[in-house]
Amino acid sequence: MPLHAVGPQRLYRLIAEQLRKLIRTGEFAVGSRLPTERGLAKQLGVSRSSVREALIALEVEQVIEVRTGSG
Numbered sequence: 001m002p003l004h005a006v007g008p009q010r011l012y013r014l015i016a017e018q019l020r021k022l023i024r025t026g027e028f029a030v031g032s033r034l035p036t037e038r039g040l041a042k043q044l045g046v047s048r049s050s051v052r053e054a055l056i057a058l059e060v061e062q063v064i065e066v067r068t069g070s071g
Contacts, residue, residue, distance in 0.1 A: 012053035015046060
């Protein structure tokens with residue numbers, strides 16, 4: 001299901017919201033690893049750089065914890 005920004009909202013914000021929803025609904029279990037950036041990009045139909053921006057935003061909001069080099 002490709003995501004597309006409509007209007008002034010940035011694509012990474014849409015991706016971040018979609019990831020929040022997937023965590024809330026249990027598709028991505030709390031405390032477990034998320035798929036790779038490449039995997040998320042493919043699943044959501046967006047670029048890796050947009051996924052990376054979304055992950056940074058979620059980390060700043062303390063929704064996720066990014067552990068560089070652990071995966």
